[in-house]
Structures are given as C-alpha cells and as structure tokens.
Amino acid sequence: MANRAYNFNAGPAALPLEVLRQAQEQFVEFEGTGMSLMEMSHRGKVYESVHYEAEKLLRELAGIPDGYKVLFLQGGASTQFAMVPMNLAAPGRKAAYVHTGAWAGKAIKEAKLFSEVAIAASTEADAFMRIPSADELNIPDNAAYLHLTSNETIGGTQWAEYPDTGSVPLVADMSSDILCRPLNVSQFGLIYAGAQKNLGPSGVTIVIVREDLIGQPAQPVPTMLQFATHAKSDSLYNTPPTFAVYMVNLVLKWLKDKGGTAAMERINREKAGLLYQEIDGSGGFYRGCAQAGSRSLMNVTFRMANEELEKQFVKESEAAGFVGLKGHRDVGGLRASIYNAVPLESVQALASFMRDFKQRNG
Numbered sequence: 001m002a003n004r005a006y007n008f009n010a011g012p013a014a015l016p017l018e019v020l021r022q023a024q025e026q027f028v029e030f031e032g033t034g035m036s037l038m039e040m041s042h043r044g045k046v047y048e049s050v051h052y053e054a055e056k057l058l059r060e061l062a063g064i065p066d067g068y069k070v071l072f073l074q075g076g077a078s079t080q081f082a083m084v085p086m087n088l089a090a091p092g093r094k095a096a097y098v099h100t101g102a103w104a105g106k107a108i109k110e111a112k113l114f115s116e117v118a119i120a121a122s123t124e125a126d127a128f129m130r131i132p133s134a135d136e137l138n139i140p141d142n143a144a145y146l147h148l149t150s151n152e153t154i155g156g157t158q159w160a161e162y163p164d165t166g167s168v169p170l171v172a173d174m175s176s177d178i179l180c181r182p183l184n185v186s187q188f189g190l191i192y193a194g195a196q197k198n199l200g201p202s203g204v205t206i207v208i209v210r211e212d213l214i215g216q217p218a219q220p221v222p223t224m225l226q227f228a229t230h231a232k233s234d235s236l237y238n239t240p241p242t243f244a245v246y247m248v249n250l251v252l253k254w255l256k257d258k259g260g261t262a263a264m265e266r267i268n269r270e271k272a273g274l275l276y277q278e279i280d281g282s283g284g285f286y287r288g289c290a291q292a293g294s295r296s297l298m299n300v301t302f303r304m305a306n307e308e309l310e311k312q313f314v315k316e317s318e319a320a321g322f323v324g325l326k327g328h329r330d331v332g333g334l335r336a337s338i339y340n341a342v343p344l345e346s347v348q349a350l351a352s353f354m355r356d357f358k359q360r361n362g
C-alpha cells in the first residue's frame with residue numbers, strides 16, 4: 001500500500017494491515033448474516049462465538065493457566081487504576097506500588113483514594129529513567145498486593161524481569177507491552193491492559209485475574225466496577241464493546257499466525273535493536289533517555305543536543321512520511337513506539353532516516 005504511513009504513534013497505534021483488510025472485508029456484512037457485527041445482539045450466537053474465541057486465543061497466546069479469569073472491560077486502563085484498589089484493597093493492609101513514572105504515578109493517585117499506599121520503590125531521583133532492581137523493593141509483609149507498570153510508555157522504560165513477590169499478589173499494568181514477549185502468567189495475581197497499544201483498537205481493556213482474588217470487595221463498590229460481576233457473566237453482564245472485541249480477536253489470530261509471543265519477541269528485539277544501535281552509534285548526536293538495562297522494547301525515547309534540532313527532526317521526519325515521533329509533552333525529545341504491529345520495514349526506514357539526518361546535521 002503506497003500511501004500507508006510509517007506509523008510510530010504511541011496509542012492508539014498501528015494495527016496490522018492484514019487485520020484492517022479483513023475487518024474491511026467483513027465490515028458491512030458479517031459472515032452471511034445480512035448485517036455488520038456491530039448491528040447484532042451481544043447475546044446472539046454469532047457475537048458470542050467471536051467473544052469466546054478471543055478469550056480462547058488470548059489464553060493460548062499468553063499461556064493463561066486454569067484458575068484465571070479473562071475479562072473484557074471498558075473504561076480503559078485508567079479505570080483499572082481505581083478498580084484494582086477498590087476490589088483488592090483490604091483494611092489494615094497496605095497497597096504497595098512501584099513508582100516508575102507517569103503511568104505508575106496515575107495508578108498511585110487512584111489507589112490513595114481507596115487504600116493506604118506504600119511506595120515499595122521509586123526511581124524519581126533518576127528522573128524515572130530506570131526500573132528498580134528486585135532488591136530495592138521494600139514490600140510490607142501483609143501488603144494486599146504489589147503493583148508495577150510493566151512498560152512506562154512515556155519515559156521508555158520496561159521491566160526486563162518481574163520480581164518474585166512471594167505470597168503478595170503481583171499486579172501489572174501491561175497496557176503498552178502485553179504479548180510483546182512470552183509471559184509467565186502464574187507469576188501474577190492480576191494483569192490489565194488497554195487494547196489500543198498492542199492488542200487492537202481503543203474501547204476494550206483486558207483483565208487477567210486469579211480466581212481467588214475475585215471476591216466480595218472489603219468496601220462498597222458499584223456493581224459495574226466489581227471484578228466479580230464480570231467474572232460471573234463472562235464479561236457479558238452488560239453490553240460489551242463488541243466491535244473492539246472483534247478487532248482484538250483478529251489481532252490475536254494475526255499474532256498466532258506470526259508464530260506467537262516467542263516470534264514476536266525475536267522481531268521486537270530486532271526492531272528495538274536497530275534504533276538503539278543508531279542512538280548508541282551516533283557519537284552523542286542522539287542520546288537515549290532510559291538507562292541501559294531498563295530500555296523498552298516498545299517505546300524508544302531519545303533526545304538531541306537542543307530543542308531546535310529536535311523540532312527540525314520531527315518536521316523533516318513528517319515530510320518523509322513518518323508519524324508520531326514527537327516525544328510526550330511531559331518528557332520532550334523524541335519517541336518511536338514500535339509495538340507488535342509496527343512492521344520491521346518501518347523501523348528500518350526510521351533507522352536509515354536517523355542516520356541520514358545525523359549526516360546532514362551532525
């Protein structure tokens with residue numbers, strides 16, 4: 001497709017072209033039903049088969065063992081910032097959080113509305129440009145859970161390995177890196193992810209939760225905000241975001257077709273490697289933001305000597321067909337978001353643009 005942009009948007013983000021094409025083909029009439037999928041009941045057989053297939057594919061691709069529920073919810077990952085403490089907090093026990101940047105900070109803010117919060121570790125002193133090591137974590141013994149942000153989409157840091165939290169349930173916001181690599185779900189009590197970075201379009205949020213954590217919350221919680229409500233009804237308590245779930249279904253099929261998470265990790269490492277190599281080999285022309293060992297496979301953040309040069313980079317990159325390279329307003333600089341669906345060719349084109357830009361301006 002000649003006019004498809006090199007899309008490095010942070011979220012909503014690139015979707016696989018094959019998925020868009022298939023959705024287009026099925027858009028007006030879904031599988032001989034005489035209507036689009038959006039026009040039919042979520043209680044009917046046709047939608048149900050899409051819904052349950054999406055769950056089955058996710059179970060298979062993420063390796064979700066028995067004893068975990070998969071939920072399709074609305075409200076984005078931001079609603080999970082509140083739903084997690086509303087449902088998992090307990091009187092007399094602290095909710096522990098690792099503060100690694102913008103998204104962790106937002107989760108902490110919501111948790112404070114419902115629970116006493118303990119900051120198990122914070123990398124604020126390093127401008128959040130690193131992930132703490134496991135031995136920096138200070139988790140209160142009877143903590144209700146430990147929350148971490150798997151990938152800080154804005155800063156460009158990512159947990160390379162998750163800490164062992166023993167009997168304290170580990171809760172992870174994987175909005176921007178779910179299924180970017182193989183996952184050991186049994187390490188977690190709960191995982192949540194808004195779909196619009198690595199799984200599909202906006203409008204649906206995935207929650208993977210261990211069954212023993214789905215109980216009666218210790219405090220009054222609205223029906224729609226209780227995990228139990230959605231777990232009991234297979235996420236069909238009320239109308240689910242049917243089209244978004246359908247798109248996630250297609251993305252998961254695409255992912256399976258590509259070889260699953262192990263294959264994704266290989267290609268994601270290759271993609272990220274190309275950009276970090278360009279940064280590290282630039283003799284200081286480009287400076288990576290995240291510290292070595294904490295660098296994200298999904299969001300590559302970097303700076304240049306001054307804002308003028310960064311602005312020029314953004315302007316020239318846009319003229320050359322690149323989209324979404326301007327860094328988040330909180331951090332500045334530049335950011336290339338290279339989620340699963342961003343093709344290797346886009347990343348190769350960016351690496352070569354970076355080299356060329358340096359040659360002209362270095």
Ligand SMILES: *Cc1c(COP(=O)(O)O)cnc(C)c1O
Nearest residue numbers: 076077078103151153175176194
């Ligand atoms: C984008 C993002 C969110 C917010 O997601 P919404 O679905 O917009 O609420 C939360 N956490 C992380 C890590 C994100 O990247």
